[in-house]
Amino acid sequence: MALKHSPVQLAIIGGGAAGMFAAASAVKYGVSCLLMERKARLGSKVLMTANGRCNFTKDIGYDVFLRDLECSASDRETKAMAKFLAPSLADLPPRRIIAFFKALNVPVRRMADGRMFPADGKATTIVHAFGDLMRNSEVPVLTNSAVTGIQPMKSGFIVATKNFTIWAQNVLVATGGASYPKLGSVGDGQKFASLLKHRVVPMRAGLIGLETDDERIVRRAGRRYEDARAIVFSPDGRILYDYKGEVDCEPFGLSGAAVYNAQRFIEHSGIRDYTIEVWLDRERLRFSNLKSRPLKEAIVTIGGVSLEDIDPRTMESRIFPNLYFAGEVMDIDGPTGGYNLTMAFSTAHKAVASIAALGRVPRERKY
Ligand SMILES: Cc1cc2nc3c(=O)[nH]c(=O)nc-3n(C[C@H](O)[C@H](O)[C@H](O)COP(=O)(O)OP(=O)(O)OC[C@H]3O[C@@H](n4cnc5c(N)ncnc54)[C@H](O)[C@@H]3O)c2cc1C
Numbered sequence: 001m002a003l004k005h006s007p008v009q010l011a012i013i014g015g016g017a018a019g020m021f022a023a024a025s026a027v028k029y030g031v032s033c034l035l036m037e038r039k040a041r042l043g044s045k046v047l048m049t050a051n052g053r054c055n056f057t058k059d060i061g062y063d064v065f066l067r068d069l070e071c072s073a074s075d076r077e078t079k080a081m082a083k084f085l086a087p088s089l090a091d092l093p094p095r096r097i098i099a100f101f102k103a104l105n106v107p108v109r110r111m112a113d114g115r116m117f118p119a120d121g122k123a124t125t126i127v128h129a130f131g132d133l134m135r136n137s138e139v140p141v142l143t144n145s146a147v148t149g150i151q152p153m154k155s156g157f158i159v160a161t162k163n164f165t166i167w168a169q170n171v172l173v174a175t176g177g178a179s180y181p182k183l184g185s186v187g188d189g190q191k192f193a194s195l196l197k198h199r200v201v202p203m204r205a206g207l208i209g210l211e212t213d214d215e216r217i218v219r220r221a222g223r224r225y226e227d228a229r230a231i232v233f234s235p236d237g238r239i240l241y242d243y244k245g246e247v248d249c250e251p252f253g254l255s256g257a258a259v260y261n262a263q264r265f266i267e268h269s270g271i272r273d274y275t276i277e278v279w280l281d282r283e284r285l286r287f288s289n290l291k292s293r294p295l296k297e298a299i300v301t302i303g304g305v306s307l308e309d310i311d312p313r314t315m316e317s318r319i320f321p322n323l324y325f326a327g328e329v330m331d332i333d334g335p336t337g338g339y340n341l342t343m344a345f346s347t348a349h350k351a352v353a354s355i356a357a358l359g360r361v362p363r364e365r366k367y
Pocket residue numbers: 013014015016017018019036037038039042043044045046048049050051054055056057145146147148174175176177179180183184185186187188189298299300326327328329337338339340341342344
């Protein structure tokens with residue numbers, strides 16, 4: 001019998017939150033795929049989320065979700081991001097993500113503010129649920145397989161690693177941001193996108209601590225304040241941002257959800273001259289123009305593949321047909337509270353649903 005050489009319908013690059021959800025969606029839509037991951041196991045970063053507990057989404061409506069992504073009513077950057085994400089979130093809103101995990105027999109737990117966790121408080125339960133689905137559905141998973149290049153062909157792409165190449169009709173880049181590089185996300189997808197003529201918005205740290213050697217903080221290192229608050233003021237004393245939530249004192253300065261979200265606001269709004277006030281119990285402490293900790297320690301990467309080069313209705317590149325993006329590799333980021341995993345899941349689902357809707361034949365290139 002003569003064996004036919006044919007491309008795989010979809011090569012998913014990156015086995016993190018977006019890549020695993022893409023594989024699950026491919027199973028659902030009957031798209032044949034394989035998953036390539038540079039680390040020895042899938043979901044290394046997912047395992048680290050929420051201190052190993054995995055706050056996988058927030059149980060809120062999709063319109064509230066999109067509004068929460070905006071740092072302020074006047075912030076153009078996050079407004080554009082919310083607009084870009086609307087079609088993905090409409091198709092796969094938080095309640096469908098919750099239903100997805102329940103259907104995989106993951107008992108879930110809802111916190112009073114809507115944050116959702118696996119009921120046993122273990123991120124491994126989430127990663128294992130994806131692993132079981134892939135095993136039972138015979139999705140080929142190639143670990144220890146760092147993709148080194150994506151070469152567009154007249155029909156489809158050649159996806160290269162050090163040891164082998166794969167011919168794929170469609171490629172989904174789900175390689176994550178550039179924070180916590182030890183967990184696998186080292187900015188490869190942004191490099192591939194750039195080589196393929198996509199614009200890449202400079203990457204910087206999001207949801208990260210702020211540095212201060214102020215004695216009042218340093219001597220409190222290790223203490224957590226759950227009912228705290230962080231407020232950002234303009235030089236003329238106007239409140240620009242106000243968030244009630246946890247503030248933690250660290251040897252380097254400040255962290256915790258309220259500080260992270262305030263830092264995200266500061267980074268997106270581009271203000272360089274500001275005052276941040278934190279309330280710890282009844283004490284108010286004020287600081288000016290604090291420096292963020294480095295990108296490698298950030299919860300999320302701000303910046304990435306420009307949303308202007310991706311079609312929000314499909315997640316397909318506007319530059320190369322049949323090339324798709326999902327998750328943090330793109331210029332998307334959200335506040336703390338399950339937003340970032342939700343965006344990874346929803347954009348991955350959107351990309352695979354689009355591939356399924358287009359059928360199996362790649363479009364002819366015109367270059
Ligand atoms: C400490 C920490 C806690 C967090 N907690 C939460 C939380 O509780 N809730 C929440 O919503 N978000 C949380 N986040 C953010 C969330 O984890 C990320 O936004 C999310 O994982 C992004 O998904 P992704 O698939 O785009 O990227 P990732 O999950 O980073 O996955 C990318 C994958 O691609 C692989 N890869 C990279 N390059 C290549 C290559 N060349 N070839 C093959 N594979 C490659 C990587 O090894 C990695 O496995 C947290 C992040 C951190 C760092």
